[in-house]
Structures are given as structure tokens and as C-alpha cells.
Amino acid sequence: MKLVRTARYQGKKALRGHWREAAALFLLWGMMLVLVTLADQGVYRLAGCSAKSPLDPEAALLTLITLVLRVILLAPLGAGAAAWFAALAGGWTRPVSTIFWAYGNRVWLRSLGVSLYSGLFTATVTLVPLAGEGLSLWLLRERLGALPPREQLLAWSLAGAAALLWLLIARACCQRLAMARFLLGPDYGYSAAEAIALSGEYTRGFRWRLVLLDLSFLPWFAACLLGFPALYVLPWYAASRARCFRILLHRRSRPVPAQAPREELPEPRSRRVRV
Numbered sequence: 001m002k003l004v005r006t007a008r009y010q011g012k013k014a015l016r017g018h019w020r021e022a023a024a025l026f027l028l029w030g031m032m033l034v035l036v037t038l039a040d041q042g043v044y045r046l047a048g049c050s051a052k053s054p055l056d057p058e059a060a061l062l063t064l065i066t067l068v069l070r071v072i073l074l075a076p077l078g079a080g081a082a083a084w085f086a087a088l089a090g091g092w093t094r095p096v097s098t099i100f101w102a103y104g105n106r107v108w109l110r111s112l113g114v115s116l117y118s119g120l121f122t123a124t125v126t127l128v129p130l131a132g133e134g135l136s137l138w139l140l141r142e143r144l145g146a147l148p149p150r151e152q153l154l155a156w157s158l159a160g161a162a163a164l165l166w167l168l169i170a171r172a173c174c175q176r177l178a179m180a181r182f183l184l185g186p187d188y189g190y191s192a193a194e195a196i197a198l199s200g201e202y203t204r205g206f207r208w209r210l211v212l213l214d215l216s217f218l219p220w221f222a223a224c225l226l227g228f229p230a231l232y233v234l235p236w237y238a239a240s241r242a243r244c245f246r247i248l249l250h251r252r253s254r255p256v257p258a259q260a261p262r263e264e265l266p267e268p269r270s271r272r273v274r275v
Contacts, residue, residue: 003209003247004216011240014088022235024096025084029077036073040066071115076102079111083185085242107184113192114180121177126170130163168211175207176200182245202248213240 015022043066080099087094102111137144137159144155179202182188183195190198203210217237224230 001209001212003206003244004213007213007240007243007247008216008236011089011243012236014091014243015235015239018088018093019232019235021096022085022088022239023231025081025099026231026234028096028099029081032074032077036070040070071119072112075111075115076100076108078115078181079107079184081238082181082242083187085238086182086185086187086245088239089242089246101186102184110184110190110192110195111181114177114184114195117192117196118174118177118180122170122174125173126167129166129170133159133163133166171214172207172211175210176203178203178207178210178241179245179248182242202252206244206248210241210244213244 044062077099079102083101084094084096084098087098102108144152147155177196177199179199180192180195183190183198184192188195217233217240220229220233220237224233
């Protein structure tokens with residue numbers, strides 16, 4: 001819990017004097033998301049698929065194409081936002097326009113690789129076991145329907161608890177990719193494969209603590225349903241995650257005993273003046 005408390009406190013502290021910039025960054029992200037969504041709807045209407053069933057082959061193909069285009073267009077925003085918050089967590093400053101930084105260089109492809117790998121890994125780890133559980137319940141539906149009401153309630157409760165437990169386990173597994181976007185930033189400049197590999201190395205032993213950090217923000221995320229609090233909560237959450245990134249890098253850079261040698265943390269590939 002110390003890591004969670006430290007990250008939350010230092011994340012909020014890093015945002016002092018920068019809340020407006022952070023809120024503007026998320027507003028820009030939201031505007032890009034709206035523009036891409038409107039473009040998707042326009043493509044659907046032009047193709048005449050808006051009234052068709054999603055199971056229709058033409059509509060399904062168009063959905064797949066629009067999803068791929070959405071990832072291609074929005075993936076660099078994650079790398080840009082990560083670079084901005086990573087600098088903020090380190091006591092540095094960058095302009096809000098950093099969110100568009102990855103569009104003008106090879107980081108676009110790197111961020112796309114990280115996004116696709118993360119999406120496939122998350123979907124596989126999370127959805128495949130849940131689909132297996134759902135299939136098992138469907139195959140046993142007649143036996144479950146024959147049970148007394150109290151036993152049915154118990155069976156469905158156990159199934160729900162198992163699904164919730166697996167969601168937590170899957171979230172912990174996916175934390176191995178939590179640092180990948182940060183490592184694409186201009187201070188490190190790793191490729192997608194290097195960022196994914198190093199993220200898995202640096203988060204080892206700390207993944208459940210990162211899950212606890214997410215859970216600690218659940219009440220705040222509920223407040224985001226009101227709309228305006230999101231401009232306070234989302235920057236705080238992003239800054240806390242970025243601060244975890246800095247803490248884990250610092251921990252990995254410490255010397256280790258000779259019987260368990262590890263590589264030293266590489267220095268940033270570019271430096272900026274502290275403010």
C-alpha cells in the first residue's frame with residue numbers, strides 16, 4: 001500500500017500549478033475521440049450500413065475496418081499523453097501539444113504496435129476464460145434450472161464471484177504492459193518490442209500494487225459520471241500512474257546482490273532543463 005499512497009500523493013503534488021494544462025490535454029483527447037467517432041458514423045452512412053444488422057458480412061467488414069482506423073488514428077495520443085505525464089512526474093514540463101508529438105515521427109508505428117499488442121493480450125487474457133465460463137453455464141442451463149431457487153442463487157453467485165476474481169487476476173496480468181507507452185517517450189525512445197519487454201521486467205513483483213492503485217480510484221471514477229469531475233480525476237490518475245513509472249524505474253536502477261545480477265537502468269536518450 002505504500003507504493004499506492006506515495007504515487008497518489010506525489011501525482012497530485014506534481015499537478016500543482018499544472019491542472020489547467022492537464023485538463024486541456026484531456027479535452028484535446030476527447031475532441032479527437034469525438035472527431036474519429038463522427039468520421040466512423042459518416043463512413044457507415046455513406047456505405048449504407050447504418051441500418052443493417054452487425055451480423056451482416058458487409059457491416060461486419062466495415063466495422064472491422066473502422067476499428068482498425070480508429071486504433072491507427074488514436075494510438076499516438078496515448079504515447080503523447082504518456083510523454084507529457086512522465087515529464088511532469090519527473091519534475092519537468094512539456095507543452096500540451098506534446099499529445100500530438102507521436103504523429104510526426106516513427107513513434108506513430110511504435111505506439112500502434114504497443115496498442116495492438118496490448119489490446120490482443122488484454123482481450124485474450126480477460127475474455128477467453130470468461131467466454132469459457134459462459135459456455136459452461138449455457139451447457140449446464142438445464143441442470144441449473146432444475147435446482148431449487150436457493151441453490152440456483154448460490155450457483156449464480158459463485159459464478160459471478162469467479163468472474164469478478166478472474167477480472168482482478170486478468171487486470172494484474174495486464175499490468176505487465178503498464179510501462180510500455182512511457183518507454184516510447186522522447187527521453188527513452190525504445191521500439192515497441194523493447195518497450196513491451198522492459199515493461200514486463202520493471203513491473204515484475206509490483207503488478208498487484210498497480211491493481212490496488214486502480215481500485216483506490218474507483219470512487220473517484222464513479223464521480224466522473226457527473227462529467228465535470230473527470231477533468232480533476234483523470235489527470236490525477238494519469239499523474240499517479242506516471243509517478244509509479246518513475247518509482248519503478250528508480251527501484252530497478254538500484255544495485256542488486258552479486259548472486260542475482262540485473263542490467264542497470266539505461267539513461268534517458270535526451271535531457272531537458274528542469275524547472
